Amino acid sequence: MSTVKYFQHHQIDKEKWDTCIEQSPQAVIYAYAFYLDIVSPFWEAIIEEENGNYLTIMPLTWRKKYGITFLHQPIFCQQLGLFSTEKEVGIEKIEQFLQIVLEIYSFVPRYQWNVHNTCIFKNLESIFIQQLGNKNFTFFTTHHLALSRPYSMIYQNYSKDRKINLKRAEKANLEIVESEDIEPLLAMFKKDIAQKLPKGVAPNAYELFRKIFKALKVRKWCKLFYTKNTKGEIRAGALFVFYQNQIIYLFNACYQETRKENGRTLLIDYIIQSYANSDYIFDFESPEIEQIAYFYKSFGAEEIPYPAFINYNHLPFWVNALWEVKKYFQ
Template sequence: MSPEWQAVVEEDNGTYTCVMPLPVRQKFGIFYLQQPLFCQQLGIYAVQEPRAEVVEAFLAVVQQHFNYTSGYTFCTANTQSLQHVVRQEEVQVLYTHYLPLQYSYDQLWKGYNRDRKYNLNKARRESLSLVQSQDIEPLIHLFRQNIEHKVYGGVDQSAYTTLRQLYTACVEKGKAELVYTVSEDGSIAAGGLFVYYGGYIIYLFNAADAKGRKSNGRTLILDDIIRRNAGTRQILDFESPMIENIAGFYHSFGSMPVPFYEWRYNRLPLPFRLLKQVRQEVLLTFQRRQQQ
């Protein structure tokens, strides 16, 4: 996802004990950090929970080498260790939604809210079939036709190439599951891509057309993932964006919001700093309107 990535590393007798991946980009001769597509969280990964002084040292090294980050997000496991280290004016608290799956399906189903149970039962009466596939093109087509035009700033077509490459790599490693809803006429109306790694099931990418939304296809897909993985020590990570109606949809499955930090700072020379500030303010304004 970030071919020119670098890292800050702590070693102990030649063994990596703590690593912070850095998604490095370059523009106008300036190197900076930018969160890659399809990577909601990065951060500091350690053999043991990193001490505050280690975290502080890592951040200092990053700022020595890079004067700007458009937004670097730390994983949820870093939230506590970052609380008293980062400057509050340089971070924003974001939330994803987690659903622990160690309980039985019956217990998990009881955690669905009333609307979700109603819509799930409605979806089950739609004569939809759930099909596992290794063809990501229908999912990309659904996104292009039904969601792409809603994305602020548009979607660079290279993003789909990146998604295809990511999916291929995950399939090769046995980490991906792609599920579609198929109607009686054979048409695909909704789909979801899930990645299994490190005890998490990540809801990485999804899309549906108007028919799929009306028939609650994504509800059916998510319920199937929950049912088949119930009773395991995994966590379903919805990768929820900070958009109220989407977060509410994920919360309706009984998931809980979990905080993580996004790190932004700008120490560029004045002309570049002002330009970046203006662009950032425009983006934040759009994001706030989406949340309302």
């Protein structure tokens, strides 16, 4: 008989954990132990175990601030949630996991489940709204492009603007080169993109990404490409993750002055051409930004929803009041 329990970090058998992820239909790179160790070093979990094997698991990526421990979504980690070796996860099990989560955490600013959890959540939406409240349960969207057709057929579904911009990129005489040096990509992002983000970029984000890149490279799960001009100068770059049948557009950047060259369009199209007529799904890993979503849809990608908890706050009134005071004096 299986048991479902909360596990602290030191209690988790990471070999069993990764075996469960590998055998799970919901498998994503973000949920592997090595990845969680980088983005949330002391992550914990809820685990269903039977005969020493992990059947269903849920990573708990927590932080602590002002003495309050809360569940949150780490940077560079779009989707977590439930992962199971079973083909279908029953309603009772979902409710059991959710109950344990809410017993542990009174505060969940944001926690994102994976796209394969969507059907479960849509079927049980009323239950989650009852448990969490209408304002604390929502669906976000990423974009997927199936590469199962020939490139010519995929290209037909590019928008008119995307086709025009691809031709501009080709006329710019850009060369696509594969690299193992992540620093130019981070430098481009830091110079011309980071400052435009509403909340900026955490000081440790760049070092975290270096660790992620190194770990993915060791496993041969990623490819890094740049565009260069005729002078050999780097103009744009992108890191693509290859795992099972997924290609994830994990990170990209270009200089402000090179945007009109459409180097990133060229890189995405290059990957689509290279892996067309295959079982791969290209995951654009979309943020909730309309302009970026429009760009991804211009390649013919379709919207794929995934569930999320947001702004769940059952902390005592006096704790919230003290927190607001501390934020005011920061």
